[in-house]
Amino acid sequence: MNKDSAIFVAGARGLVGSAIVRRLQASGYTNVLYPSRQELDLSDADQVKKYFEGMKPEYVFIAAAKVGGILANNTQPVEFLLENLKIQNTLIPISYECGVKKLLFLGSTCIYPKFCEQPIKESALLSGPLEPTNEAYAIAKIAGIKLCQAYKKEYGFNAICAQPTNLYGPNDNFSSTGSHVIPGLMRRIMEAKEAKLEKIACWGTGTPTREFLFVDDLADACIFLMDSYDGIDIVNVGTGDEISIADLTKLICEQVGWEGEIEWDTSKPDGTPRKVCDISKLKSLGWNPKVDLAKGIELTLSWFKEHQNSIRT
Ligand SMILES: NC(=O)c1ccc[n+]([C@@H]2O[C@H](COP(=O)([O-])OP(=O)(O)OC[C@H]3O[C@@H](n4cnc5c(N)ncnc54)[C@H](OP(=O)(O)O)[C@@H]3O)[C@@H](O)[C@H]2O)c1
Known part of the structure; x- marks a missing residue:
C-alpha cells in the first residue's frame, strides 16, 4: 500500500x-475510506457497487460482521449465518469486479473444530x-475463507484471510448481552466496585485457559499481512500465550481495584478446557505481538472508564 492508496x-x-x-491514520495513510453503516449498508449489493465504482478503493479490509458472545450466537443462528454471508458475499465479489488490488478477510479461530489439537494450527x-x-x-x-480462496485460484484475485484469536481493546462491545469475556468481566467488576459488593459469581470453574490479543496488535498484523503476504493459505493471528479465566479475572480485579470475592458457579459450563493458536506461521513471516495482557487491559480499562456512558448496548 502507498500512503495515498485508497483503502476501504x-x-x-x-x-x-x-x-x-486508527493504525492506518497514525502511519500516515491519507486516503482511508470508512463509511458508517448508516452511510453504506454492506449487505446491500447495489449500494456497495455504486460506492466502489465512485470511490475506487485499491485495498479492502473486511472487518464488518455480525459478532457476539456465546448467548447471542446460540440464540440467533439465522442472523449470524445470513448477515455474515450477505456482507462477505457482497464485498468479496464487488471488490474483484471493481478492480481492487488486494483484500483481507477476517475470520476467527471459531472456525476450527471444537476438539482440535492445541495449539491450533491453520491445517486444523x-x-x-x-x-x-x-x-x-x-x-x-x-x-468467506473458501470464497477468497476460490477467487484467488480461479481468477487470480489477491484475497487473503487472517484468523484472529480472542480480541479486546478500545471500542469493544461492553453490553451485558453481547460482550466477550474481557469486556464482560471488566464491566461486571467495575459495577461490583461501584455498588460496593463483596462477592460476584462467575460461570464455571475458572480453570479453562484462553488466549487474548490486544486489538491494536491485530490491526498492526493486518497491515503487515496486507503489505507482505500473498498466500492462499489462512494465517492465525494471536499471541501464542494463554491464561486461565481465574487468573484473568484476578488481573482485572487488581486493575479495577476491587478486592471482593469471585464465587465460581461450577453448575455452569466451562466450555473447551484449552484454546490457543499456533502462530508460528505469522512469526516466520516476521510479525510478533507487542502489547502484553496487563498493558492491554490497562489501556482498555482506561478507555472504558472514559466512555462508560456512551458504550454500545
Ligand atoms: N472481537 C473478537 O474477539 C474477534 C475475534 C476474532 C475475529 N474477529 C473478527 O473480526 C471482525 C470484526 O469483529 P469486531 O469484534 O470488530 O466486531 P464489532 O465490534 O461488532 O464490529 C463489527 C462492525 O461491522 C459493522 N457492520 C455489521 N453489519 C453491517 C452492515 N450490514 N453494514 C455496515 N456495517 C456493518 C458494525 O456496524 P455497527 O457499528 O453499525 O453495528 C460494526 O462496526 C469480524 O469478522 C470478526 O469475526 C473478532
Whole structure:
C-alpha cells in the first residue's frame, strides 16, 4: 500500500475496524475510506457497487460482521449465518469486479473444530465438528475463507484471510448481552466496585485457559499481512500465550481495584478446557505481538472508564 492508496475499511465503527483505521491514520495513510453503516449498508449489493465504482478503493479490509458472545450466537443462528454471508458475499465479489488490488478477510479461530489439537494450527480447518454454540457464525466465516480462496485460484484475485484469536481493546462491545469475556468481566467488576459488593459469581470453574490479543496488535498484523503476504493459505493471528479465566479475572480485579470475592458457579459450563493458536506461521513471516495482557487491559480499562456512558448496548 502507498500512503495515498485508497483503502476501504469495512466495519470501521467496531472493535477491529476502528483499530485498523486508527493504525492506518497514525502511519500516515491519507486516503482511508470508512463509511458508517448508516452511510453504506454492506449487505446491500447495489449500494456497495455504486460506492466502489465512485470511490475506487485499491485495498479492502473486511472487518464488518455480525459478532457476539456465546448467548447471542446460540440464540440467533439465522442472523449470524445470513448477515455474515450477505456482507462477505457482497464485498468479496464487488471488490474483484471493481478492480481492487488486494483484500483481507477476517475470520476467527471459531472456525476450527471444537476438539482440535492445541495449539491450533491453520491445517486444523475442516478436520472435525465445530463448537455447536457458534456453528452458524463459524460456517459463515468458513464460507468467506473458501470464497477468497476460490477467487484467488480461479481468477487470480489477491484475497487473503487472517484468523484472529480472542480480541479486546478500545471500542469493544461492553453490553451485558453481547460482550466477550474481557469486556464482560471488566464491566461486571467495575459495577461490583461501584455498588460496593463483596462477592460476584462467575460461570464455571475458572480453570479453562484462553488466549487474548490486544486489538491494536491485530490491526498492526493486518497491515503487515496486507503489505507482505500473498498466500492462499489462512494465517492465525494471536499471541501464542494463554491464561486461565481465574487468573484473568484476578488481573482485572487488581486493575479495577476491587478486592471482593469471585464465587465460581461450577453448575455452569466451562466450555473447551484449552484454546490457543499456533502462530508460528505469522512469526516466520516476521510479525510478533507487542502489547502484553496487563498493558492491554490497562489501556482498555482506561478507555472504558472514559466512555462508560456512551458504550454500545
Ligand atoms: N472481537 C473478537 O474477539 C474477534 C475475534 C476474532 C475475529 N474477529 C473478527 O473480526 C471482525 C470484526 O469483529 P469486531 O469484534 O470488530 O466486531 P464489532 O465490534 O461488532 O464490529 C463489527 C462492525 O461491522 C459493522 N457492520 C455489521 N453489519 C453491517 C452492515 N450490514 N453494514 C455496515 N456495517 C456493518 C458494525 O456496524 P455497527 O457499528 O453499525 O453495528 C460494526 O462496526 C469480524 O469478522 C470478526 O469475526 C473478532
